[in-house]
Amino acid sequence: MNNLKKMLGIVWIVLGPVIILFLIVQAFDKIAAASTGIARTNTTLQWSIIILIFIPICAGLMIFGYYGWKGEYEKLE
Amino acid sequence: MSSTKNNVTQSITQVIAASSLGTLIEWYDFYIFGSLAVIIGQQLFPSDAGASALINTLAIFAAGFIVRPFGALVFGRLGDLIGRKYTFLLTLVLMGGSTFLIGLIPSYSSIGYAAPILVLILRLVQGLALGGEYGGAATYVAEHAPVGRRGFFTSWIQTTATLGLFLSLGVIVFTKNILGAEKFADWGWRIPFLVSILLVGVSIYIRMKMHESPVFTKLKADGKVSTNPLKDSFQKKANFKMVLLALFGATMGQGVIWYTGQFYAQSFLENTCKLDFNESRYILLWAILFATPFFVVFGSWSDRVGRKWIMLSGMLLGIVFYRPIYQYFIDATNVKEFQKTELKTASTPNTTHELVKGTLDSMITTTTFKTLSNGITFKESKVEVIPDDVLAPLPEIKTIIADVTLPNQTFIIFVLLVFFQVLLVTMVYGPIAAFLVELFPTKIRYTSMSLPYHIGNGVFGGLVPFIATLVASFPGSTPLSGLWYPIGIAALSFVIGAVYIDNKGDRNVAD
Numbered sequence: 001m002n003n004l005k006k007m008l009g010i011v012w013i014v015l016g017p018v019i020i021l022f023l024i025v026q027a028f029d030k031i032a033a034a035s036t037g038i039a040r041t042n043t044t045l046q047w048s049i050i051i052l053i054f055i056p057i058c059a060g061l062m063i064f065g066y067y068g069w070k071g072e073y074e075k076l077e
Numbered sequence: 078m079s080s081t082k083n084n085v086t087q088s089i090t091q092v093i094a095a096s097s098l099g100t101l102i103e104w105y106d107f108y109i110f111g112s113l114a115v116i117i118g119q120q121l122f123p124s125d126a127g128a129s130a131l132i133n134t135l136a137i138f139a140a141g142f143i144v145r146p147f148g149a150l151v152f153g154r155l156g157d158l159i160g161r162k163y164t165f166l167l168t169l170v171l172m173g174g175s176t177f178l179i180g181l182i183p184s185y186s187s188i189g190y191a192a193p194i195l196v197l198i199l200r201l202v203q204g205l206a207l208g209g210e211y212g213g214a215a216t217y218v219a220e221h222a223p224v225g226r227r228g229f230f231t232s233w234i235q236t237t238a239t240l241g242l243f244l245s246l247g248v249i250v251f252t253k254n255i256l257g258a259e260k261f262a263d264w265g266w267r268i269p270f271l272v273s274i275l276l277v278g279v280s281i282y283i284r285m286k287m288h289e290s291p292v293f294t295k296l297k298a299d300g301k302v303s304t305n306p307l308k309d310s311f312q313k314k315a316n317f318k319m320v321l322l323a324l325f326g327a328t329m330g331q332g333v334i335w336y337t338g339q340f341y342a343q344s345f346l347e348n349t350c351k352l353d354f355n356e357s358r359y360i361l362l363w364a365i366l367f368a369t370p371f372f373v374v375f376g377s378w379s380d381r382v383g384r385k386w387i388m389l390s391g392m393l394l395g396i397v398f399y400r401p402i403y404q405y406f407i408d409a410t411n412v413k414e415f416q417k418t419e420l421k422t423a424s425t426p427n428t429t430h431e432l433v434k435g436t437l438d439s440m441i442t443t444t445t446f447k448t449l450s451n452g453i454t455f456k457e458s459k460v461e462v463i464p465d466d467v468l469a470p471l472p473e474i475k476t477i478i479a480d481v482t483l484p485n486q487t488f489i490i491f492v493l494l495v496f497f498q499v500l501l502v503t504m505v506y507g508p509i510a511a512f513l514v515e516l517f518p519t520k521i522r523y524t525s526m527s528l529p530y531h532i533g534n535g536v537f538g539g540l541v542p543f544i545a546t547l548v549a550s551f552p553g554s555t556p557l558s559g560l561w562y563p564i565g566i567a568a569l570s571f572v573i574g575a576v577y578i579d580n581k582g583d584r585n586v587a588d
Contacts, residue, residue, distance in 0.1 A: 057532065
């Protein structure tokens, strides 16, 4: 189980930036697709909020993965 | 001996009643805004788009999930510095006061842009207060509860979010039925907001009479209260790693299961299946009524078998069963297909003519009420637009289905399927307060447990409607595609929880 915790730690470290990249691509896509004026401003606002919130969460996932990889959760079984 | 035991039991009963009632009212306050968002939008925001649309977006979209984690930090810190009792008394006053004031805001036609700005400010206060409430109530009850019964006692707090939703739906449906739709949309929507002040008053009275948590009192007497709970919670690796574990292994999955079962289900029945306003709410009300006792059942059970696998089983069942359940909802309400073979009666078509707003194009709407031989009734409107420019191509005739009502048997199946989803909510949510409380030491408990809880609920859960709608808009998607978001997050949380969480936990909360 401890080996699994360590190996999965690497998965979480990689997953963090992948999610952020996916969100940024989606944001560009959806903002470009939104009609002009207030609709586009609203879409931009919503996506900015989402990306700003998910950046620290994804950073947290990477730190979690790092702790997992370093064996910080080994005692919890 | 027996007398002492009775006194202890009565004391805990009072603690639970005071904590639960206040938390229930906070959830009630929070939900009525969401349920009445459309009417509030019409009354307090200008009808044309403009700057107010931005404020509207922020008020409805942002306060729901952005502000709650900040409330968790602000009030969590206060709770660990000055105590649980006064902090969650403060959150109750802030929440109740802002809800009452929303009910008093004059309409946009009276005070202009001041109306939406005031709504936004009060919504932010609501979000902050809610972020501080739950951690305080859960901590307060857990620190009073006897060893080995903590899951049972804290599970009462877990019922409050669901009961708050139940109460808000009940008050809204009751008020609307008494006043009629027109008066309700005009001024009756304010009643659910104004009523909350009475509930808050009672709750404040009860809470004022309560004592501080004995565990915190002892900590304070020993001079061991944290001087900087935020630093102790998030800068010390030993604690921060548990904050991350709580978020990714439990509250993240719990948040999406909760919002899918109680909110997405209703929104899906109303928007995708086109169920009648009352019909979809009655389905949810019955489901919640039958499922709510299971919060306590699973909370109590977790005292005996551990918290971990009950919570993770709820997530796993959601991962497996969400798609078949929602597929059934679609199949059972596919009236466009049914009416090819099952049309029983149709009313005389009613045709109206009007101009398309802002243009000289004409719009002809033909409405028919239909009954199918399988017992379903619905309203079908065919909308035809005739362009002012006679050379312009004619747009396609749109068919709009609305107000679908179900036959009794299908209605009962729908209630059972939503009940099952709320049952999963009780599995993930019933034991979680005890799980979080036991994860962190007393001096930083309020701060440490509040943040992962509100990120899990507010961010991951609160985003279910937005992201599900977004996913459903991708090319090639189906109405079920939106479910991949809660299924994916629950799966991720299930794997992390299964691998990293300890089922035994640390049952000592006096550390």
